[in-house]
Amino acid sequence: GIQVEQSPPDLILQEGANSTLRCNFSDSVNNLQWFHQNPWGQLINLFYIPSGTKQNGRLSATTVATERYSLLYISSSQTTDSGVYFCAVEPNSGNTPLVFGKGTRLSVIA
Amino acid sequence: DVKVTQSSRYLVKRTGEKVFLECVQDMDHENMFWYRQDPGLGLRLIYFSYDVKMKEKGDIPEGYSVSREKKERFSLILESASTNQTSMYLCASRSVNYEQYFGPGTRLTVT
Numbered sequence: 001g002i003q004v005e006q007s008p009p010d011l012i013l014q015e016g017a018n019s020t021l022r023c024n025f026s027d028s029v030n031n032l033q034w035f036h037q038n039p040w041g042q043l044i045n046l047f048y049i050p051s052g053t054k055q056n057g058r059l060s061a062t063t064v065a066t067e068r069y070s071l072l073y074i075s076s077s078q079t080t081d082s083g084v085y086f087c088a089v090e091p092n093s094g095n096t097p098l099v100f101g102k103g104t105r106l107s108v109i110a
Numbered sequence: 111d112v113k114v115t116q117s118s119r120y121l122v123k124r125t126g127e128k129v130f131l132e133c134v135q136d137m138d139h140e141n142m143f144w145y146r147q148d149p150g151l152g153l154r155l156i157y158f159s160y161d162v163k164m165k166e167k168g169d170i171p172e173g174y175s176v177s178r179e180k181k182e183r184f185s186l187i188l189e190s191a192s193t194n195q196t197s198m199y200l201c202a203s204r205s206v207n208y209e210q211y212f213g214p215g216t217r218l219t220v221t
Contacts, residue, residue, distance in 0.1 A: 033209060041147075041198055043212040086153070088210070095160065095206050097143060097168065100153045 002027045002091045006101035013077050013108050021072040021104045023087030031090035032063050033098065034072050038083050046072070046085075077108045112137045114213035116201050122219045129188040131216055133201030141204050142184035144168075144176065146197040147215075153200065159184055191220045 003026040013019055023032070034046040047054050047061040049070065054061055058077075063070040074081055084105050088098040117132035135142065143158040145168075155168030157176040165176050173195060177185045184203075188195055196219050204210035 035212070041200075041215045041217070043200065043202075045209055045211060048209040095141065097155055097158055098210055102152050 004101040010105045018075045023070040028092040029089040035086045079108045082108045112211045116213040129191045131186040133184045135203035139203040139205045143202040144186045145200045196220045
C-alpha cells in the first residue's frame with residue numbers, strides 16, 4: 001500500500017521562528033490533509049490540499065502532486081502551535097480510508 | 111461547521127465489561143471511521159463504514175465490532191474489554207472526495 005513519510009519526526013523551535021514540515025508519499029493520491037493534534041488529543045483540520053497552495057493566517061501548505069510531496073509552513077511560531085502535525089493521504093484508487101504518516105512533534109518554547 | 115461528537119471524553123471500565131463508544135456526525139457524511147491511537151504507534155484504523163448497515167474491517171479489528179443503524183451514528187463495541195484496549199479512541203467522518211473531520215476523542219482505561 002501507499003507509504004507516507006513525515007520529516008522531521010521532532011522539532012523544537014524558539015517562539016517567533018519559522019519552520020517547514022515535509023510529507024512524502026509513494027503513490028498518486030486523491031486527497032491530502034494536514035492535521036494538528038493539540039495537547040488534549042483532538043485532531044484539528046489545517047488544510048485539505050490534494051494539490052496547489054493554500055494559506056490560513058500564519059500557516060500555509062503546498063502540495064506538488066506530480067512529485068509526491070507536501071510542505072506545511074509555520075511562520076512566527078507561537079507556543080500554541082505545539083503538538084503533533086499529521087499528514088494523511090487518500091490513495092488514488094477510489095473511496096478509501098486515509099493513510100496517516102507518523103507525525104512531526106513540534107515544541108515551541110517561549 | 112462540521113461537528114463530530116463522541117459520547118465520553120474519559121471512560122474507565124473493568125476487564126470483561128462490554129463497552130460502547132458512540133460517535134455522531136451532523137453533516138450527512140457517508141463515511142465514518144474508528145481509530146485508536148497509542149504512543150509510538152500512531153493512528154490505527156479499527157473499522158470503517160461507507161453507508162448505513164455497512165462495515166469494513168480496518169487494520170486492527172480484533173476484539174472490536176461496530177454498528178451503523180443510522181447514517182449519523184457509528185458505534186464501536188468492545189465485546190469484552192481487556193487491559194490492552196486501554197487507548198485513545200478517535201472517531202471521524204467525511205463525505206466522498208472531501209475533508210475528513212475528527213471528534214474530540216475518548217480516553218478509555220480498562221482496569
